[in-house]
Amino acid sequence: MKDVRLFDTGFSAGEGLARFAQAVPDAGGIVSFVGKVRAEQDVKALELSHYEPLTLPGMEALADRALERWALDGLMIWHRVGIMQPGAPIVLVSAGARHRRDAFEAVDFAMDHLKSDAWFWKRERRSDGWHWIEPRGQDHNDLSRWDILTEQD
Amino acid sequence: MKDVRLFDTGFSAGEGLARFAQAVPDAGGIVSFVGKVRAEQDVKALELSHYEPLTLPGMEALADRALERWALDGLMIWHRVGIMQPGAPIVLVSAGARHRRDAFEAVDFAMDHLKSDAWFWKRERRSDGWHWIEPRGQDHNDLSRWDILTEQD
Amino acid sequence: MSVRVLFLGKLSDLAGAERDMDAPLDWAGLLENLPAGAKALVEGEKVRLALNGTLLADKTALQAEDGSEIALLPPVSGG
Amino acid sequence: MSVRVLFLGKLSDLAGAERDMDAPLDWAGLLENLPAGAKALVEGEKVRLALNGTLLADKTALQAEDGSEIALLPPVSGG
Numbered sequence: 001m002k003d004v005r006l007f008d009t010g011f012s013a014g015e016g017l018a019r020f021a022q023a024v025p026d027a028g029g030i031v032s033f034v035g036k037v038r039a040e041q042d043v044k045a046l047e048l049s050h051y052e053p054l055t056l057p058g059m060e061a062l063a064d065r066a067l068e069r070w071a072l073d074g075l076m077i078w079h080r081v082g083i084m085q086p087g088a089p090i091v092l093v094s095a096g097a098r099h100r101r102d103a104f105e106a107v108d109f110a111m112d113h114l115k116s117d118a119w120f121w122k123r124e125r126r127s128d129g130w131h132w133i134e135p136r137g138q139d140h141n142d143l144s145r146w147d148i149l150t151e152q153d
Numbered sequence: 154m155k156d157v158r159l160f161d162t163g164f165s166a167g168e169g170l171a172r173f174a175q176a177v178p179d180a181g182g183i184v185s186f187v188g189k190v191r192a193e194q195d196v197k198a199l200e201l202s203h204y205e206p207l208t209l210p211g212m213e214a215l216a217d218r219a220l221e222r223w224a225l226d227g228l229m230i231w232h233r234v235g236i237m238q239p240g241a242p243i244v245l246v247s248a249g250a251r252h253r254r255d256a257f258e259a260v261d262f263a264m265d266h267l268k269s270d271a272w273f274w275k276r277e278r279r280s281d282g283w284h285w286i287e288p289r290g291q292d293h294n295d296l297s298r299w300d301i302l303t304e305q306d
Numbered sequence: 307m308s309v310r311v312l313f314l315g316k317l318s319d320l321a322g323a324e325r326d327m328d329a330p331l332d333w334a335g336l337l338e339n340l341p342a343g344a345k346a347l348v349e350g351e352k353v354r355l356a357l358n359g360t361l362l363a364d365k366t367a368l369q370a371e372d373g374s375e376i377a378l379l380p381p382v383s384g385g
Numbered sequence: 386m387s388v389r390v391l392f393l394g395k396l397s398d399l400a401g402a403e404r405d406m407d408a409p410l411d412w413a414g415l416l417e418n419l420p421a422g423a424k425a426l427v428e429g430e431k432v433r434l435a436l437n438g439t440l441l442a443d444k445t446a447l448q449a450e451d452g453s454e455i456a457l458l459p460p461v462s463g464g
Contacts, residue, residue: 013174018167021187025240028191031184031260033253034174038181051393051456053438087178100186100264101295107184108257121394122462132395133462142254204314204377206359274315275383285316286383 001074002067004059008082013089016078020094024074027096031103033111039086045125047083055119062113070102077110112142154227155220157212161235166242169231173247177227180249184256186264192239198278200236208272215266223255230263265295309370315380320344329372336368347380354379388449394459399423408451415447426459433458
């Protein structure tokens with residue numbers, strides 16, 4: 001079971017989680033991550049832009065890699081694009097598995113790759129206008145964990 | 154924010170997740186684990202027994218350790234006891250944090266300790282009667298990961 | 307003048323969920339009052355003992371007074 | 386006879402979201418048509434190029450025909 005979507009309007013994380021739980025009734029464990037626009041001082045809005053011909057196929061390929069690498073009953077990746085207010089959900093990733101370790105690692109893997117390796121560009125609107133958010137070093141460290149694990153497989 | 158509870162009747166994982174999300178409005182990321190009774194061949198019911206004078210204080214202490222060790226906005230640990238049918242939720246752990254890595258590690262840590270280090274005893278009812286579930290080697294491996302990390306702190 | 311003894315997990319199959327024993331009760335007295343199967347397990351290092359809700363570091367140092375509660379705790383179940 | 390060129394992320398601040406350029410278009414032709422600020426970034430190794438939805442391994446080998454879409458992709462945003 002694979003459910004990969006891009007939304008250009010808001011989605012309900014609660015409804016997504018409930019839908020996923022129903023779709024994987026035999027999973028003994030479900031790990032989920034919900035990411036929201038942080039309510040930071042002076043951030044009025046966040047815009048996530050993307051290049052659709054790469055973004056959605058990239059998310060599908062990411063889901064396929066996770067489904068191949070871990071023993072999962074299902075994987076859901078929902079991602080917002082467009083302009084969002086603080087507190088709005090940006091991303092929802094859920095994995096259901098027989099063993100919780102598989103579900104944890106699959107969600108962690110998907111989030112690391114969505115954050116650093118997916119075709120999204122972010123900018124924030126502050127009182128003095130829009131500001132692009134640059135790549136972060138931590139994300140590349142997060143990603144490289146998986147490469148090391150791959151070499152050891 | 155800390156919400157640690159034992160339930161002797163069923164709880165709704167969806168309601169718990171929704172309540173937690175409302176309780177940590179400033180968390181940029183929420184990681185959750187929902188564990189259910191596995192629908193396995195010939196398992197009619199699962200009974201979880203506990204020793205309350207140790208179990209609940211143990212869960213509180215576990216939550217306190219996680220809140221101390223990671224930068225969290227909140228942590229929820231809900232656990233069932235009693236007799237459950239296949240598909241029923243047993244455990245719900247959610248952590249909200251500014252940085253997703255903290256939330257992932259806190260939930261993973263809490264689950265490893267709940268599974269191997271908390272005062273719960275499980276038995277399954279099969280067609281030929283009740284069977285106690287013994288400790289598993291994997292759980293002790295999972296736990297020892299955290300001890301190694303502690304030594305390195 | 308009694309001590310309540312609780313048997314958790316599979317110890318309850320061997321000794322019942324709980325028994326009352328005469329107070330005061332020490333380690334030797336506890337073992338004397340257990341059925342053979344439960345006694346063998348309780349003597350082993352894997353079974354922990356809590357007195358009035360607190361784990362004893364050395365269960366053989368048990369000294370239970372009237373009204374006390376002893377819990378005998380086998381290893382917890384895995385995942 | 387034109388090629389559509391899309392500018393993602395902060396490249397859109399320097400060159401607008403999209404421009405049409407004359408077809409056929411190669412790497413040298415693309416650079417010639419960019420404003421100076423965007424040109425410097427696009428020439429750098431961190432900006433990737435997709436032709437009709439496929440990333441080019443070597444962007445300097447670009448050969449775009451009439452009706453093609455080029456996307457210029459700066460590094461994606463972190464966390």
